[in-house]
Amino acid sequence: MTRAQLLQAARKARTQAICTYSGFAVGAALLSRDGQVITGCNIENASYGLTVCAERVALWKALSEGITRFKRIVIVTESPVPTPPCGACRQLLWEFAGDIEVLLGDLQQVRESHQLRALFPTPFGARNLR
Ligand code: THU
Numbered sequence: 023m024t025r026a027q028l029l030q031a032a033r034k035a036r037t038q039a040i041c042t043y044s045g046f047a048v049g050a051a052l053l054s055r056d057g058q059v060i061t062g063c064n065i066e067n068a069s070y071g072l073t074v075c076a077e078r079v080a081l082w083k084a085l086s087e088g089i090t091r092f093k094r095i096v097i098v099t100e101s102p103v104p105t106p107p108c109g110a111c112r113q114l115l116w117e118f119a120g121d122i123e124v125l126l127g128d129l130q131q132v133r134e135s136h137q138l139r140a141l142f143p144t145p146f147g148a149r150n151l152r
Pocket of ligand 1: 041044046047048063064065066073074075076077097105106107108111
């Protein structure tokens with residue numbers, strides 16, 4: 023699974039976005055360590071606040087299917103400025119996926135690449151509860 027193929031999967035997922043209120047469609051494609059691709063799109067609803075980001079939809083889909091080890095995620099929007107994951111998604115990706123590679127793309131190509139650790143320094147995690 024190349025980065026370009028993962029971008030394509032995120033692009034396809036983005037077409038399912040339910041972004042009735044923001045009009046901002048996001049697609050995500052998560053690659054597991056064993057090569058599976060799990061996609062997600064953002065899902066908004068009338069309460070606004072119950073919106074779920076594309077990244078979290080992909081993550082919940084994966085975890086609920088027993089896929090628990092990850093390599094990278096691609097996030098795609100049509101925005102001229104790459105869209106990084108929101109704070110809540112950074113927390114959840116950190117807790118459940120660890121220091122994965124986070125690729126930010128548009129409809130054409132991957133524009134930026136980051137390690138999650140760099141996007142989310144000094145994380146709160148399970149070890150803080152010990
Ligand atoms: N959104 C995502 O799905 N992922 C991001 O990384 C940033 C924001 C969604 C949430 C909401 O549906 C819309 O984009 C505008 O914030």
